[in-house]
Amino acid sequence: MNKKSKVITAAAVMTSVLALTACGSSTTGNQGAPAGGGANKTADAKKSVEIFSWWTGGGEEEGLKALIQLFKKQNPDVNVINAAVAGGAGTNAQAVLASRMQAGDPPDTFQVHAGAELLDSWVKAGKMQPLNDLYKEAGWTDKFPKSLVDMMSKDGKIYSVAVDIHRGNVLWINKKIFDDNHLKPPTTFDEFFKDADILKAKGITPLALGDKEPWTATMLFEDVLLGELGPQGYDDLTQGKIKWDDPKVKQSLEIFKKMLTYVNSDHAARTWQDASQLVAKGQAAMNVMGDWAKGYFTSDLKLKPNVDFEWTTTPGTGSSFMVISDTFGLPKGIKHPEETKTFLKLLGSVEGQDAFNPLKGSIPARVDADPSKYDVYSKQAMADFKKDALTPSIAHGSAMPQGFVTQMNQAINIFVTQGDVNTAATTLEQDAEQNK
Numbered sequence: 519m520n521k522k523s524k525v526i527t528a529a530a531v532m533t534s535v536l537a538l539t540a541c542g543s544s545t546t547g548n549q550g551a552p553a554g555g556g557a558n559k560t561a562d563a564k565k566s567v568e569i570f571s572w573w574t575g576g577g578e579e580e581g582l583k584a585l586i587q588l589f590k591k592q593n594p595d596v597n598v599i600n601a602a603v604a605g606g607a608g609t610n611a612q613a614v615l616a617s618r619m620q621a622g623d624p625p626d627t628f629q630v631h632a633g634a635e636l637l638d639s640w641v642k643a644g645k646m647q648p649l650n651d652l653y654k655e656a657g658w659t660d661k662f663p664k665s666l667v668d669m670m671s672k673d674g675k676i677y678s679v680a681v682d683i684h685r686g687n688v689l690w691i692n693k694k695i696f697d698d699n700h701l702k703p704p705t706t707f708d709e710f711f712k713d714a715d716i717l718k719a720k721g722i723t724p725l726a727l728g729d730k731e732p733w734t735a736t737m738l739f740e741d742v743l744l745g746e747l748g749p750q751g752y753d754d755l756t757q758g759k760i761k762w763d764d765p766k767v768k769q770s771l772e773i774f775k776k777m778l779t780y781v782n783s784d785h786a787a788r789t790w791q792d793a794s795q796l797v798a799k800g801q802a803a804m805n806v807m808g809d810w811a812k813g814y815f816t817s818d819l820k821l822k823p824n825v826d827f828e829w830t831t832t833p834g835t836g837s838s839f840m841v842i843s844d845t846f847g848l849p850k851g852i853k854h855p856e857e858t859k860t861f862l863k864l865l866g867s868v869e870g871q872d873a874f875n876p877l878k879g880s881i882p883a884r885v886d887a888d889p890s891k892y893d894v895y896s897k898q899a900m901a902d903f904k905k906d907a908l909t910p911s912i913a914h915g916s917a918m919p920q921g922f923v924t925q926m927n928q929a930i931n932i933f934v935t936q937g938d939v940n941t942a943a944t945t946l947e948q949d950a951e952q953n954k
Contacts, residue, residue, distance in 0.1 A: 567589075688829050704833055723803065728790050728793030730792075
């Protein structure tokens with residue numbers, strides 16, 4: 519495949535995925551339109567930097583604005599073009615990005631998840647510049663976990679800078695429901711089903727699910743996989759060392775199938791925010807979602823952690839951290855490389871990460887950030903991030919090729935309806951073979 523074909527293929531994949539992603543969580547707003555003034559060409563002064571993202575929702579937009587304000591304070595002679603694209607939980611932005619990359623008009627830097635979404639698309643297509651010199655100049659070689667740097671690297675070259683970390687294996691709990699029923703947050707599948715039976719017998723929906731967008735069901739299943747296989751087994755599965763029709767995967771499907779018997783009947787018509795709201799309002803007891811849900815609870819719904827809601831890791835994953843990281847890279851052929859490198863330096867600095875993450879609800883990617891700037895949930899997540907086994911998310915494009923993620927969403931969507939374990943396992947194995 520020649521270089522042009524590779525670029526077109528990567529862009530087509532990025533356009534067709536349309537499966538992402540909740541850490542750019544806004545599903546409302548000006549669909550597909552640039553936010554904050556957008557990529558206004560008339561504002562493209564000689565010294566500028568264009569920042570492309572899908573951060574237009576509550577929390578994430580405030581975090582980006584704080585980052586931009588800090589950059590302007592440090593670089594008053596550089597114009598910042600906020601080219602954020604609203605809507606579709608990031609899918610609109612990815613379609614716009616793919617179109618611009620195909621047309622040879624890359625933004626100076628763009629939001630992309632660490633892992634396969636970065637490496638198997640834009641890096642593989644030869645569209646990105648390595649940042650090893652920037653890491654060396656900024657003294658970052660020991661400031662990010664090695665496993666995270668590996669998710670941004672290919673053949674020894676680092677291709678992006680991580681600004682935040684979200685955790686995907688979190689079980690959110692309505693504290694009042696659990697207190698009233700004298701329940702403890704479950705840490706194993708057996709404890710989960712025991713609690714679920716008690717709640718169900720009292721007419722309470724045990725587990726809220728909103729899989730109107732299919733990635734949420736995929737995300738729930740990947741957390742079951744992590745709990746059943748453990749971090750090493752999960753990594754072996756995503757790296758092709760364990761087949762998708764392995765008995766442990768089938769057992770995970772059985773557990774997932776059983777969990778679905780405890781969810782709200784209208785799950786297919788609800789978004790993840792709707793499901794989170796069921797827990798917030800006491801209409802359901804638990805919900806599995808990434809920790810952007812914490813930002814939704816505290817920023818949008820004004821709930822207090824450890825008062826209105828509490829949390830634990832999803833069953834069986836107490837020593838694992840399902841990591842989802844937003845990163846920014848340096849595309850080839852951009853208009854303002856020097857200003858962009860200056861922005862990336864701020865992005866990877868303690869000051870930049872501490873300005874951004876408390877507002878977005880995420881934790882810093884650096885391990886030396888100041889915990890005092892973060893709330894009680896984030897402090898715990900920061901501590902766990904340093905010691906737990908980091909596992910990249912499939913649902914959010916970090917662990918598997920984008921083509922597989924799209925097919926997995928389809929397979930899990932069918933499984934949620936039909937519940938055929940053998941068919942699902944066989945389909946997933948075939949999908950994995952096709953995307954090697």
